[in-house]
Amino acid sequence: MKSPFLIFCLFISLTSSALAWAEPEQDRKQILTFYQQIFPELQLADYAHGVYAIDADAKNSWQAIEEFPPYEFALEEGKELFNRPFSNGARYADCFPNKGIAIAQNYPYWGEQKQTIITLAGAINDCRLQNQVSALPYAKGEITKLLAYMAFTSRGQLINTIIPKHSQQALNAYKQGKNYFYQRRGQLNFSCASCHVDNAGKFIRSEILSPALGHTTHWPAYRLNTGEMGTLHRRFMACNKLIRAPIDMAQSPALRQLEFFLSYMANGLPLNGPSTRK
Amino acid sequence: MSTIKIRSKRFTDYTLVRTLIAHPMETGHNKNDATGELIPAHFIQTLTFKHNGKVLSQCQMGYGVSKNPFFSFKIKSAKAGDKVSISWQDNLAYSDTLEHIIP
Amino acid sequence: MLTTRRRFVKKMLALSGYALGLSFSKISLANWIADNFSRQTISQSITQLFPDQELQKSDRISLKLPRTAENGSVVPITISSTIPDVDTIYILSEKNPVPLIAEFSIEPELETYLGARFKMQETCDVIAVLKAKGQYYQTRQKVKVTLGGCGG
Numbered sequence: 001m002k003s004p005f006l007i008f009c010l011f012i013s014l015t016s017s018a019l020a021w022a023e024p025e026q027d028r029k030q031i032l033t034f035y036q037q038i039f040p041e042l043q044l045a046d047y048a049h050g051v052y053a054i055d056a057d058a059k060n061s062w063q064a065i066e067e068f069p070p071y072e073f074a075l076e077e078g079k080e081l082f083n084r085p086f087s088n089g090a091r092y093a094d095c096f097p098n099k100g101i102a103i104a105q106n107y108p109y110w111g112e113q114k115q116t117i118i119t120l121a122g123a124i125n126d127c128r129l130q131n132q133v134s135a136l137p138y139a140k141g142e143i144t145k146l147l148a149y150m151a152f153t154s155r156g157q158l159i160n161t162i163i164p165k166h167s168q169q170a171l172n173a174y175k176q177g178k179n180y181f182y183q184r185r186g187q188l189n190f191s192c193a194s195c196h197v198d199n200a201g202k203f204i205r206s207e208i209l210s211p212a213l214g215h216t217t218h219w220p221a222y223r224l225n226t227g228e229m230g231t232l233h234r235r236f237m238a239c240n241k242l243i244r245a246p247i248d249m250a251q252s253p254a255l256r257q258l259e260f261f262l263s264y265m266a267n268g269l270p271l272n273g274p275s276t277r278k
Numbered sequence: 279m280s281t282i283k284i285r286s287k288r289f290t291d292y293t294l295v296r297t298l299i300a301h302p303m304e305t306g307h308n309k310n311d312a313t314g315e316l317i318p319a320h321f322i323q324t325l326t327f328k329h330n331g332k333v334l335s336q337c338q339m340g341y342g343v344s345k346n347p348f349f350s351f352k353i354k355s356a357k358a359g360d361k362v363s364i365s366w367q368d369n370l371a372y373s374d375t376l377e378h379i380i381p
Numbered sequence: 382m383l384t385t386r387r388r389f390v391k392k393m394l395a396l397s398g399y400a401l402g403l404s405f406s407k408i409s410l411a412n413w414i415a416d417n418f419s420r421q422t423i424s425q426s427i428t429q430l431f432p433d434q435e436l437q438k439s440d441r442i443s444l445k446l447p448r449t450a451e452n453g454s455v456v457p458i459t460i461s462s463t464i465p466d467v468d469t470i471y472i473l474s475e476k477n478p479v480p481l482i483a484e485f486s487i488e489p490e491l492e493t494y495l496g497a498r499f500k501m502q503e504t505c506d507v508i509a510v511l512k513a514k515g516q517y518y519q520t521r522q523k524v525k526v527t528l529g530g531c532g533g
Contacts, residue, residue, distance in 0.1 A: 061447040064457035065498070068298045070346040072283055206449065206527035224452035227302075227345040278451040292492055323413040334491050339483035340418035342474065342500050344455045350496030 024163055024174055028265050031197070035211050038201055047214030048269050050277075054201055055208045062276060071148060071222035071274045074229045078149030081142065086131040092146070095127035104154035105271055108260050109162060110170035117173055117256040121147060121231065138250035139237070144229035147220045151273030158270055159217065161263040177261025180254055181212070186245025192258075216263045218275035225278060232259060282364050284378035286356075293356035293380060295327070297364045298348050305341040322347060325366045329353055356380055418479050423508075426473065426480040431510070431517055439464060439518040442509055449525040453501045456524060460495045460509045467493040469512040475521075476505035501526045 035047070042053055052059040082100065085091050093099035097106075107120040118126075124146055125135040136143040163170050184191045195204065196212035203209070219232040233250035236258065240247045248254040281300040286293055299322070306319025321341040327334050327349075335351060353362075358380055365375035417430060427436070445459035460470060470493070472482040482499045493511070501507075506521040 057448045058451050061451050061457055064445075064459070064496075065348075065455065068283070068285060068296045068348055068350075070298065070348075070455075072298055073279075073300045073346070076279065206525075224455045227454065292494075296496070329490065332488075332490070334488045336486045337483055338413050338417065340479050340481060342477050342479055342482040344498040344500055348457075348496065348498045350459075350494075352492035352494040354490055354492055 020171060021163075021165060024171075024264055027178065028267060031213060031265055034197070035200065035213050039211070044268060045270055047211060047266070048217040048272050050214055050218065051208050051210035054210075058208075058278075065224075065276050069222065069274075069276050070227075071220075071229060071276060074145045074220075074222065075148045075152055075274060078145035078147070078152075081146055082149050086128070086133050088131055090131045092124070092127055095130065096123070100150060101153045102157055104150050104273070105157035105160045106162075108256060108263055110164055110167055110173065110260075112164070112167070115169055116253070117260045119251065119256055119259060120150060121233070122251055122256070124150075139231065139234045140228060144220045144231055147231065148229060148274040151220065151271065154271045155273070156270050158268050159263060159266045161260065161267055163264065173257050173260055174264060176254075177257035177259070180258045181261055186240065186243040188243040188245075190243045190245075192239075212262060212265065214266055214269050216259060216266050217269050217271050218273045218277070220273060221275045221277040223277055229274070230277075280376050281374045282366070282376035284362065284364055284376055286362065286378060286380045288356065288358070288380065292352040292354055293360075294350060294352055295362050295378075295380075296348070296350040297327075298346065299364070299366060299374075300346055301366070301368065303341055303343055303345045303347060320368060320370055322366045322368045325349070325364065327351055328361075328363045328365075329356065330360055330362075417481050417484070420478045421480070423473065423475045423480045430471065430481065430484075434517050436510055436517045436519040439511075439520055442511060442518060442520040444507065444509055444520060444522045446507055446522050446524050449527065450501055453503075453526040455498050456501050456507075456526075457498050458496070458507065460493075462493040462511055462518075464493065464511055464513050464518055467511045467513045470495050471508075471510040471512075472497060472499065473508040473510065474499065474501050474505060475508060476503050477501065 032044075035042070039054060046053040049059070052062050082092050097103055104120055107123065108117045111118040121138055121143055124143060125138075128135055136146075163174050181192045184194070192212060195209045196215070199209050200211040201208065216232060219235075220229045222228070223230045231250065233255050236255050237247050237250060283298045284295065285297075286295045301322055302320050303322065304317050304320040306316065308317045309315065310317055319341060322339060322343070325337040325339065327337075334353065337349070339347075356362075360380045361377055362380065363375060363377040365373065367373040417426075421429070439462075441464045442460065442462045445457075447456065450456045458472065460472070466489075467487055469484060469486055471484045472495075473480045474482055477500070483497065485495055487493060487495075501524060504523065504525045504527070506523050508519055508521040511518045
């Protein structure tokens with residue numbers, strides 16, 4: 001005869017477990033509703049254009065540049081680098097599903113074996129290490145060209161970030177990313193949300209703040225300010241520097257968790273990298 | 279790999295020719311963040327745009343042109359198979375040229 | 382670790398890649414007039430480029446420019462005009478240390494049309510000057526350049 005108490009405990013744990021797993025979807029729907037109220041004219045896919053969806057003057061300028069975008073050289077080099085065999089004869093295509101073509105929408109994902117979040121940049125370096133080639137620096141240089149090519153082949157694919165239901169660790173990683181997003185930091189005591197949720201669409205000095213929804217769609221980006229290809233993580237680092245907070249390094253656990261959270265929020269948005277940004 | 283990319287598109291009344299060039303267009307007034315030294319000026323000074331061997335535009339420019347310069351022109355009358363070319367030379371006497379066949 | 386000899390060979394190979402371009406000098410390249418691109422004020426630049434000339438204001442020149450430059454390093458511009466027989470287009474930025482950005486000769490086979498991307502340091506007028514049959518025409522448009530907030 002089952003103890004009612006035990007049944008009760010089972011019920012509670014199942015419900016809270018169900019509730020816990022429902023949290024990411026609830027968060028996503030909540031943030032979507034929030035932005036839809038501020039930007040009633042925007043469709044989901046529009047958020048992939050970031051601030052250009054809400055700043056017409058900047059959009060015109062951006063489109064003029066996209067007519068023949070400066071990332072074309074990095075893209076061409078990226079394709080060559082991607083197809084070049086390692087010294088042992090293997091190629092990047094051997095490391096990835098679908099030979100590495102049109103797969104960026106599945107990153108980042110929860111890696112069961114490594115029990116950590118795997119980003120596309122991380123996977124590129126895993127591939128290199130597996131083939132006895134040294135890892136590439138994460139912030140700039142060659143990795144941005146490879147990412148440009150892989151992003152390009154993935155254009156139009158809808159973001160597909162999965163939190164595996166059997167993995168408490170994956171859910172925890174999501175929650176840590178979410179906490180990071182909402183946590184205030186630095187001298188200016190801003191959180192990511194302070195600007196990109198609470199003040200999305202408003203001006204900070206002379207610029208309009210973009211909504212966080214869609215922040216992960218358009219990377220890597222040719223940055224007009226540096227004249228170089230930049231990655232999402234390099235942008236995270238720059239943001240933290242601007243708000244005078246300690247800088248987490250590109251591809252550190254904290255930033256991978258943040259990317260995981262942001263990417264889950266952007267599920268269903270189309271990828272449109274590489275792109276150009278100011 | 280060439281430093282020059284050329285794209286063309288034929289419309290009813292004109293053919294649009296666009297070019298993107300890989301070049302630092304360094305002004306000579308920027309400092310290397312790591313060493314603190316001035317990065318020497320390195321910028322394209324002249325550019326020539328030709329159609330079927332005839333010069334249609336000669337350009338003089340300074341370092342006020344953006345890094346990885348872009349230019350676009352409209353040829354009044356061009357056909358598929360016509361050749362256009364872009365040639366540039368910079369202040370350090372480097373140069374490059376590329377020919378493109380209008381599709 | 383490259384030996385000194387290997388490093389030398391590598392450097393020569395790199396340089397020769399550029400040197401190859403020089404061998405294509407059958408192409409006549411325009412002369413570059415250093416004075417036109419010296420650091421000076423806009424008035425000095427205009428006096429030097431167009432001595433004793435009147436730059437007639439024209440509404441037949443269209444400029445496509447952003448109201449606010451996202452980043453002063455790359456400002457896209459398109460110039461087009463219905464003025465007939467234009468043979469030269471000049472692009473100037475009023476407060477740039479070197480106000481003359483570029484000048485283009487335009488043969489009759491070309492539409493009076495030009496697209497380019499250039500640098501601006503601060504808010505000022507962008508000026509297009511067109512020469513047609515010895516007459517000079519101008520139009521100008523202000524572009525705001527700001528130090529932004531967080532774009533970096």
